[in-house]
Amino acid sequence: MNRIKQLFEEKKNILSIYYTAGFPNIGDTIKIAEALEKSGADMLEIGFPYSDPVADGPVIQASSKKSLDQGMNLKLLFEQLKDLRKSVTIPVLLMGYVNPVLQFGVKNFCKACAEVGVDGCIVPDLPMVEYEEFYKGCFEEHNLSNVFLITPQTADERIHKIDGLTNGFIYLLSSSATTGKNLEVGNTTENYFSRIKNMNLKNPTMIGFGISDKQTFDKACSYANGAIIGTAFVKAIENGNIEENVSEFMKKFKS
Amino acid sequence: MKYKVNEKGYYGDFGGAYIPEMLYPNVEELRQNYLKIIDDADFQKEFHQLMKDYVGRPSPLYLANRLSARYGANIFLKREDLNHTGAHKINNTIGQILLAEKLGKKRIIAETGAGQHGVATATVCALRNLECVIYMGEVDIERQAPNVARMKMLGAKVVPASSGSKTLKDATNEAMRDWINNPVDTHYIIGSVVGPHPYPDMVAIFQSIISEETKKQLIEQTGNDQPDYVLACVGGGSNAMGMFYHFMEDENVKLIAVEAAGKGVSSGFSAATTYLGKEGVLHGSRSILMQTDDGQVVEPHSVSAGLDYPGIGPQHAHLFKTGRGKYVSITDEESLDAGLLLTQLEGIIPAIESAHALAYLEKMEFKGGENVVVCLSGRGDKDLDTYIKYFKL
Ligand SMILES: Cc1ncc(COP(=O)(O)O)c(C=O)c1O
Numbered sequence: 001m002n003r004i005k006q007l008f009e010e011k012k013n014i015l016s017i018y019y020t021a022g023f024p025n026i027g028d029t030i031k032i033a034e035a036l037e038k039s040g041a042d043m044l045e046i047g048f049p050y051s052d053p054v055a056d057g058p059v060i061q062a063s064s065k066k067s068l069d070q071g072m073n074l075k076l077l078f079e080q081l082k083d084l085r086k087s088v089t090i091p092v093l094l095m096g097y098v099n100p101v102l103q104f105g106v107k108n109f110c111k112a113c114a115e116v117g118v119d120g121c122i123v124p125d126l127p128m129v130e131y132e133e134f135y136k137g138c139f140e141e142h143n144l145s146n147v148f149l150i151t152p153q154t155a156d157e158r159i160h161k162i163d164g165l166t167n168g169f170i171y172l173l174s175s176s177a178t179t180g181k182n183l184e185v186g187n188t189t190e191n192y193f194s195r196i197k198n199m200n201l202k203n204p205t206m207i208g209f210g211i212s213d214k215q216t217f218d219k220a221c222s223y224a225n226g227a228i229i230g231t232a233f234v235k236a237i238e239n240g241n242i243e244e245n246v247s248e249f250m251k252k253f254k255s
Numbered sequence: 256m257k258y259k260v261n262e263k264g265y266y267g268d269f270g271g272a273y274i275p276e277m278l279y280p281n282v283e284e285l286r287q288n289y290l291k292i293i294d295d296a297d298f299q300k301e302f303h304q305l306m307k308d309y310v311g312r313p314s315p316l317y318l319a320n321r322l323s324a325r326y327g328a329n330i331f332l333k334r335e336d337l338n339h340t341g342a343h344k345i346n347n348t349i350g351q352i353l354l355a356e357k358l359g360k361k362r363i364i365a366e367t368g369a370g371q372h373g374v375a376t377a378t379v380c381a382l383r384n385l386e387c388v389i390y391m392g393e394v395d396i397e398r399q400a401p402n403v404a405r406m407k408m409l410g411a412k413v414v415p416a417s418s419g420s421k422t423l424k425d426a427t428n429e430a431m432r433d434w435i436n437n438p439v440d441t442h443y444i445i446g447s448v449v450g451p452h453p454y455p456d457m458v459a460i461f462q463s464i465i466s467e468e469t470k471k472q473l474i475e476q477t478g479n480d481q482p483d484y485v486l487a488c489v490g491g492g493s494n495a496m497g498m499f500y501h502f503m504e505d506e507n508v509k510l511i512a513v514e515a516a517g518k519g520v521s522s523g524f525s526a527a528t529t530y531l532g533k534e535g536v537l538h539g540s541r542s543i544l545m546q547t548d549d550g551q552v553v554e555p556h557s558v559s560a561g562l563d564y565p566g567i568g569p570q571h572a573h574l575f576k577t578g579r580g581k582y583v584s585i586t587d588e589e590s591l592d593a594g595l596l597l598t599q600l601e602g603i604i605p606a607i608e609s610a611h612a613l614a615y616l617e618k619m620e621f622k623g624g625e626n627v628v629v630c631l632s633g634r635g636d637k638d639l640d641t642y643i644k645y646f647k648l
Contacts, residue, residue, distance in 0.1 A: 051551040052424065052433040052537065056277040061418060073549035098273055099536045115621035124275040125536070129263075149276040154440050158279075176277040222513035 003119045004092040004145050004168045007198060008204040013219065014226025015253055016043035016206060017233050020063040022072035023049075024238055027063045029080045033088045035243050039250035041090065044124060044229065048077050048096035054123050057180030063238075075180060076102045078112045085117035093168075095122040101140070106135055111140040121143030134200065138209045147168075151176040152192040159195065159199065166222035169204045172196060172224060174211075182210045193223035216253055229253075257571070258503045258579060258583075264452030268571035268574060269543075271534045272451035277435040281443075282539075284358065286356025286453045293350070293358050293460060304500035305349050306464065309382070310339045314465075316628070317474035320601040328621040331482070332631045333469055335494065336605065338371035342633030343462060343494040344375035348444055350461030351378040362386045362441040366430040368395055368423035368490065369561035369608065371633055372446030377411035387411040390429040392422040395560045404636050422552035423490070427538050448490025450567030451539030455496075455568045456493040462497025465509035467630055470501055477626055484619070486511045487502045487630035488611040489528075489582070490561045494632035499580070509581065512571060513611045515557035516584035527569045527584035529575050537565070544571040558641060559607035561633075585614040591645050593617065594635060606633035607641060 010084065017036050021029045024079060033044055049064035049072055054062070072136065072188055072247065077094075084092065087133050087175035094113065101109050101123060111136035119143060126135065131146060145168025150159055153176055196205060207220035236249040264270050264286070272282055292298055306312040315334045319530035322330045335343040348365075356622075357361060361387050367373030373389040375641055380387035380566040393415045396403050406413050419425040427449075434443045448455040470480040485502055487495035489512045523530060532543040537552060544566040545553040557563040568573075574580035576579055585593075593614035598604045606612060609632045616629070635642065642648065 010459075051419065052428050054428050055277065055435060057432075066553060072309040073547075073551075075549070097536075099546070099552075100550035102535055103533075103548065127272055127274070127275045130271065132486070151277050151280075151438070154276060155280075173277065178432045179437050181436070186480070187497075239501075 003144060009089050009224055011042060013096050013221040014042040016045060016226060016228045017041045017046060018045040018228060018230035019068050019234055020047040020049055021077050022067035023069055025071040026072060028242055031242050032089050036181055037088050037248035038255050039247045043091045045093045046097045048074055048100060050097040050100055053097060055178055057178040058252050059234050061180050063234050067184035068109050074100050078116055081116040090220055091119045091245040093120040093122055094118055098126045098189055110138045110144055113144055120147055123149045124149055147171050149173055163201045163203050166203055172207045173209045174207055177209055178208055197223055217253055259563040260456045264572035266570045269541050269572040270452050271541050274451045274539045281438060282451050289453050289457050292354050298353060301353060302350060305404055308344050310391060314338055314393060315592060316469055319601050323546040326616050326621055327623050328625040328627050331626055331628045332464060335630060335632050336634035340375045340378050342371040342495060344372040344446060346464055347377040347458050347461045347493060348379045351444045352383050360440060360442035363444055364371035364388045364430050364433050364441055365424040365444045365446060366390045368563055370399040370637060374402050374405045377406040381409045389413050390416050390426040392416045392426045397566040399560055399637055425596050433503040440527035448496045448570060449494040449538055449566060455570055458493050459496040461492050463500035466501035481505050481508050482626040482628050484509045484511060484627040486570040486612045486615060488513045488562060488608050488632060489567055489571060490564050494630050496570060498630040512580050512582045513615045514582060515559060515562035515611055516586045517556040519586055520584060524556035526557040526562055529582040538568045542566055542569040562606040583615055585611045589614040595646060604635035605631055606635050609633055609639045
């Protein structure tokens with residue numbers, strides 16, 4: 001069984017952490033994964049950087065740029081992840097934009113993911129219709145989940161369609177925003193979260209964008225199966241010792 | 256119709272809408288409504304009224320005598336430089352602002368390279384009393400200072416884009432980020448035939464007035480609405496698409512699109528997209544773009560800010576791939592020389608963008624008597640600094 005499925009069957013209040021591969025140092029990709037698992041992360045989203053990340057705010061933009069400047073690319077990333085499953089047991093997804101995947105080749109990409117033990121992908125600018133027509137077969141053949149995003153503006157009908165097309169989880173954006181905006185849970189956000197909760201989707205849901213502390217994490221968990229933290233984590237590991245920074249950061253959520 | 260968009264938003268292998276979910280509702284709203292709105296009789300009436308009384312259309316088709324004598328062909332210039340605000344960009348912004356009003360939008364955003372699209376957007380926002388935010392690369396803010404001043408005077412907020420090469424591509428990224436963060440009340444007026452479907456088609460439709468008029472003017476002046484050649488420069492490709500639009504199905508009219516070679520196609524400082532690029536996805540559509548093997552977008556270079564873009568619109572990629580259009584390139588120096596030549600032969604100072612199209616005339620061979628239309632997409636006022644520095648005037 002796919003590790004993602006198993007995780008959602010076994011756990012509640014899932015904490016998933018996003019970080020950019022090759023940041024802060026090019027060789028940190030695996031080190032961070034190990035440190036995160038050790039300090040209690042339930043799932044990982046490893047970002048492969050792109051030169052023009054339109055859905056990202058300044059923090060993730062900067063981490064992507066630094067990573068690219070240090071020589072990161074998909075080929076190198078898959079080399080770095082070669083022994084991933086020797087030390088990391090939690091589900092791992094790759095997250096990034098579609099153009100690097102296209103240039104790597106969709107088939108090659110899926111195959112490489114399966115070989116290193118990646119469980120799924122999040123490609124925000126890959127449209128549903130394209131996925132259905134050209135990618136889905138390949139993803140399923142390699143047992144990869146493809147995760148779609150939804151926002152407060154996504155229509156119910158479309159959410160049901162996404163629910164039918166995916167088999168990992170659905171990524172709920174707390175608002176239509178680039179990454180790094182703070183979550184302000186007001187009435188409209190709560191209505192939206194409740195609306196999704198009451199739709200009885202087949203897939204579990206994770207809330208992301210703007211989760212930065214225990215309070216926002218707990219709030220998100222009351223509406224979904226868990227939450228995703230990105231910008232706050234990337235900021236926390238920018239400088240200093242990786243292991244210390246990771247364990248310090250994770251303590252906040254595990255109390 | 257084999258060069259037009261299909262019902263899925265594609266031109267052959269190119270096009271589509273590669274956008275994050277955050278942009279889907281806005282783009283989908285446009286997709287469902289743009290043709291309905293544009294085809295509406297009231298919309299058409301208002302659009303054409305403004306084109307006539309505000310923009311000053313039809314723009315003349317001018318037979319440039321001294322230029323014609325030099326090349327041994329009849330060189331016609333389609334004078335988009337005479338439009339209000341000085342370039343073809345206003346054709347598109349008038350169309351889109353009317354459309355944005357019909358969709359009930361209150362706030363307008365745009366990217367700009369040379370500042371011509373920014374000025375054209377700020378102008379229509381002043382005209383229709385809508386809030387206006389323009390994203391512009393830091394490098395371009397510096398080299399197109401007069402246009403920055405114009406935008407500010409028109410009441411727009413000019414926001415510098417400081418990521419990447421700090422030029423048009425990065426301004427486009429910032430505008431898309433703004434749109435993601437303002438999903439309800441904002442319309443993004445993209446300035447060229449790029450972006451997710453339906454933008455390339457919508458912008459082409461608004462710019463197609465260029466070739467629509469040209470055909471009529473050619474009949475009046477030559478008795479034949481089909482010239483031998485049609486030339487235009489290509490940044491994203493909107494003036495070229497407007498110039499090609501009604502000639503696309505006339506297969507005996509040769510379409511020539513001129514890209515910016517910068518310091519030379521092999522110099523590492525170039526924006527010659529079809530020459531240097533490969534198929535891929537940028538700014539919401541599948542097209543041809545300059546990129547590394549890993550799919551990272553390569554920073555382009557051109558002396559002309561409006562051509563300093565690493566991609567081209569998907570319809571151009573299709574014309575290129577099918578061979579319907581010929582895609583060539585012109586260096587910085589060749590374009591500046593052609594700009595001075597036009598100034599001194601015809602008394603017209605062209606935008607450096609447009610000068611790229613003119614420069615290609617030097618490389619063509621004519622038997623004599625061919626009819627050639629060059630889209631003079633804009634005037635050179637904004638480029639005086641660059642000209643003066645280069646020619647030490
Ligand atoms: C005068 C002029 N011509 C051409 C262009 C290039 O744009 P496009 O290729 O969309 O016509 C610009 C862009 O700013 C411009 O100002």
